[in-house]
Amino acid sequence: MRLPAIERLGFKSQLFVDSLGGFAIFTLNVVRCAALPPFRFRRFVDEVFDAGVLSLSIVCLSGFAVGAVLGLQGYDTLVRFGAEANVGAVVGLSLVKELGPVLTALLVIGRAGSATAAQIATMVTTEQLDGLRMMSIDPVDFVVGPKALALLVVMPLLTALFIIFALAGGYLVGVMLLGLHGGTYFASLESAITFADDIVPSLSKTLVFGALVGFIATFRGYTSEPTSSGVSAATTGTVVTASVCVLLFDYVITALWGI
């Protein structure tokens, strides 16, 4: 008696576990290449340009818009309780603890993660990685490592800029548009946020997200099928997997360490 549905489930499970193992080996390989010389500093700077500088405009603009809308919504809700003096705390806490790290991660996935995956997948398709191997250059060391490291480094920097621009957006709406006192906004912001309980956890989150995005994007590109549909599958897969992982990890980190 054959059970095709169950057989298919078993096959899919094996594939899944197989790819998880592949991902773990790939990750260790990237870490090894990044930690041991030769250090590809030139390549790393170029990748920081692609992942960071080119993401700057979208991150700052989105941050500004998010902060502005938070100010507006926060004011609307708080004014009902006569607590509009706390708009700064609402904007600041939600940004530093959740929205800053998560939204920046999603933006970077869409802007830089997809580009990274597509680029590596294209190099797989056009056999450029094989070309590097022919010259006995390890493609993980030369192509993958700098890209993953750049995404990891860029994430906290972009998140901090996102939060700054969002605070400015909240200030613009709350103080200049809705007539809150500027000092009240900053006083409630600064008394609500502490370095040890809010800023440090927020930065650790961004490092986790940066590592996730970097490894997932490069892994999907590196293991893509050498066809044009393989490139598109790698790009889509990166965006989907990385976004879901960032949101799941965000919940797990928040639930476990309460940050």
Next chain:
Amino acid sequence: MQPSPIRDLTVGLFVLAGLAAIAYLSVQVGGLQGERGFHLYATFDQIGGLRPRAPVVISGVQVGQVSSIELDENLRARVNMDVDPKLELPVDTMASIMTEGVLGNKFLALEPGAEDELLKDGEEIAFTENAVLLERLIGKFVNDAGLDEE
């Protein structure tokens, strides 16, 4: 990829801007500061909702902030504070926990005394006034009103 000075410059500026943003968030928004200023502490029976980083004021002017709050060996609340080292506070300075408005945040008000001797770094402010709990006041008021009727 050709090395390009302009690209390198933008990367450098980007990294600097990011680090400056992190520094601003840590120091200005997060209130990170090194060991500086003048440490004093005061013990209270009831601190109400006083929190770390609450302002310490004299005559309404902020001169420092609450650095930490802990329970001492007598199970009373010990409030540690950092204040401006330029201040000359007499030993009979009084510390009271006050509220901004009726439902606002708690803060610590210092009222300088009249002694000539000054408080030194790490010393205790002996005279304290506990936080007034609105719900206790209301409870007391309701109680008194009930007793009067009988």
